[in-house]
Amino acid sequence: MPGVTMHGRWHCAQNHKGFIIAESDDAEAIAKWVEQWSDLMTFEVTPVTSDEQLARVIG
Numbered sequence: 001m002p003g004v005t006m007h008g009r010w011h012c013a014q015n016h017k018g019f020i021i022a023e024s025d026d027a028e029a030i031a032k033w034v035e036q037w038s039d040l041m042t043f044e045v046t047p048v049t050s051d052e053q054l055a056r057v058i059g
């Protein structure tokens with residue numbers, strides 16, 4: 001998906017869960033990326049920032 005870089009996927013066969021690390025500066029691109037799979041699975045998206053980015057936000 002343009003605007004989203006997937007860094008990796010990991011799967012847990014015992015409880016049918018998976019984890020994806022993806023990077024984007026565009027929340028809309030992430031939403032579109034998730035939407036294309038929403039008929040097959042559910043997602044929980046957790047935005048994160050680096051230490052440096054968070055320091056700029058909280059001062």
